[in-house]
Amino acid sequence: MGNRAARYTMACVCSTLLALLLSAPTEAASPVPWQVSAAGAPPAWPVAAGAGVVVAVIDSGVDADHPDLAGAVLPGRSYVDADPGTEPRLLALGSDGDPVYERAFGQADPVGHGTAVASLIAGRPGGGSPGIAPEAEILPVRVLDDENRYHDSAMVGAAVRWAVDNGADVVNLSLGGHYDSAPFAEALAYAEHHDVVVVACTGNRKRDDADEEVWFPARVDTVLAVTGTDRDGEPWRTAVTGEGTDLAAPGAELTAADAAGGHRTVTGTSFASAIVSGAAALVRSAHPDWSAAQVRRALVSTAAPGDADLGAGVVDAGAAVRADAPAIEAPETVPTVWSAAATAAGGGLLGLGALLLRGRRRIAVRPRTMAG
Template sequence: MRYRSASRALACVTATLAAALLSPAAGGASASVPWHLAAIDAPASWAESTGEGVVVAVVDSGVDADHPDLAGAVLPGRSYVDLDPGDEPRLLALGSEPGPVYERAFGQADPVGHGTAVAGLIAAGADSGHPGVAPDAEILPVRVLDDENRYHDSAMVGAAVEWAVDNGADIVNLSLGGHYDSAPFAEAIAYAEANDVLVVACTGNQRLDEPAEEVWFPARVPDVLAVTGTDDRGSRWRTAVTGEETDLAAPGADLLAPEPGGGHRTVTGTSFASALVSGAAALVRSAHPDWTAAEVRRAMIATARAGGEGLGAGMVDAAAAVAADLASLPPVEVPAEASPAVGLAATTAGGALLGLAALLLRGGRVPRTRYWTARRLAAREATPAPGA
C-alpha cells in the first residue's frame, strides 16, 4: 500500500485559487437567489423538502457554530486534530464552560474557514439571506484538517468517517482527498455503505500548467458519489479534476459562502461543488426517508441534466431528484466482483468486513446517537403532542 504525502493530502481547493478562496466577496449579498442554487434547481424543491431530519457530517476543518447563517444547525461534533498518534480525541464533558478549547474539541470552531464554507453551502438557514441547498438539514462537524487545511493521516480520516456514521450522519461530505489509496480510509467508506450512509466527495483540483490528474481518492471509489465543479455557464471549471469515475457536477467557482466570524467570502474549488451535491442529497433523503443511500445516489445520477465533457452524468438537479420515481428510473448495473472499497479494506481487515457482511445480511444497523439542536428543539416544540 502506498501512503500519500502530507503535501498531497488536502482539501479540494486549487492551489492557484487559494487567494480566491479567502478573498472578500464584492458587492455583498444579492436579494436574488444565488446563481449556484438556481443552477441546481434547489429552490424548486423547497416546497416539498428542505432537508429536515437529515444530518450531514462535514469531515473538514471544523465549522463555526456561531456563524449567524448556521444558527442552531451545528451539532456537537469531534476533533481529531492536535492529537498524538493513536490517542482518542479529547472531548470535554458536557456542561463545561464554552470557549475556544471547548469549541475546538467538538469541531465547532474553524481556524481555516474551509469547513464553515462547506457547511454553509449545505445548510445555511433560509432566513439568513444566504440559504444553503438544504436549509433545514443539520451539520455534524468532524475536524480532520489542520490549521494549514491538510490532513497527515488517512487512517485518522477513516476513523472520523466511522465516528460520523456511528453518531447520526445520514450523509458524509468529504471535501478533501489525495492521490494515493488508503486501506483504512477505504474500510471506513465500506463501513458507511454498510450502514446506509451516503458518502459524497470532491474529485480534486490541479494547477493549470500541470498534466491532467486522475480523480482523487476517495472520490474514485465506486461507492462514493464523486463530484466535479463547473463555472456559471455550466462548463467544467478549468482546474477541476475529472475522469471516468466522476458521477455528477455542481457549481464550483465564485460561490458566496460564510466565513468564520460572521462574514462571507467567495470560494472556488470542487470542495464546494461537493457541498452542493451533499445538500441536494439531504433534500432527497428528507423527501424519501424510506430510500436507501444507494437509491438516493441512483436517483441523483439518473435525473442529472446532461452537460459538457467531463461532467459525469451531468449537473445535479435537486428538484428532479426529489421528484424522482424509483420505479421509472433505469436499473443500476451491479458488478459481480466486490467494489475496490470493499476489496482494499478486506486486504487489511478481512475479519472486520466479514462482520459487516453479516450485519448487511441480517439488515442490522449500528445504533446511532441523535443530538437535539436549536433547530430540532424548535421543530419539536412546534409539533402538537398526540391528541392535542
C-alpha cells in the first residue's frame, strides 16, 4: 500500500491541470468522446485522472506510437511466438532485434484490438480522443495471435502473473471463452492476493443465442464482469448479460485508436471492459489506500441503475471516486499449501476450492478466445 500511495503524490495536481486542459475553450482541447461522458469520467478528473496507476492490457499488444497513447505505454511482454517451430519461444520486448520478432513485442499490435482497448482506458488528450483515465499508464502483455485468439489458457494465466509481478494495479482482460481453466483461475487468485483489480468482459453472442452464459474468466467471483450498453444505456443486442454480470459500460459504437493510424469505431464487451478498467484506475488514483475489493465494491455500489440484465447498472466513475470507503468483510484465509497441493493434483484441488465461479464448472485445455 505504501509504495502505491507514494506513486500518487502528485495525482491531484496533475488531474486538476488535465481537467482544466480538457475544459478550456481552445482549439487545442480534445473533444470528450461520448463513451467517456456516459461513464461519468470527466467529473472525476479534478480529483484523479489515473496518475500513478498501471493498467495491464493483456491482449493483442498495444501500438505505443499512436498519438493517443504517446508516453502512456510501458515496455511490455509477449507470449506469442512470431516464428513457431519445434521449440516454442517466450518473447519479451527487446529480446531480439531480428525483424521476425517485431510483431511479437508488447508495444506492437498487428491486430489492433489491444490498441483500441488501451486507448479507451488511457488515451491522452493531445491525441484527439482521451480515455477514461488519461493519466494512467498501460502495461502491454500480448497473448492474442494474428487471428485475435489465444490457444493456451495457462499462457494467459502466466501473463496475468507477470503483469502482477511487474507493477499492475489493474488488469484488463478483454478476452474469454466458455470453459474454465484451473491454471488461469489460480493466476486470478494470485492477482487478488496481491491486491490487483481484475476486469473482464462477459462475452459476445450470436443474435439468436440468447441463453449464452457469462464467459470465463469474467464469471470468477473476484473479477469484475462487464457487459456492454448502447448510447441509450440499454443492453447491446449481442452482449452476454444476465446472471454473473457485475455492471455495464458503453460497449457499442465507441471511438478508439486504430493501430493503422487515426481512429475507428469499435463495438463489443471487450471495449466495455476497457471502460470499467479505466474507471478502476480513476478510483485507485483517488484512493491509493483502498484494497482491490473496495475498488470493486465502490464501482458496483455507485453504478447507475438500469436494465436487470446489466448487473448493478452502468458504471459511474465520478460517483465511484466520490464514494466513501466501502466496508469489506475480511476474506477467509487460504492455506499456504493450497497452491502446491493444486499443482500436485493437476489442478483438481484448485478446481474445487479456488475457482469461485458463478457459472457451471467445466475444465478444458483450449477455450474459445476473445470478445470482439
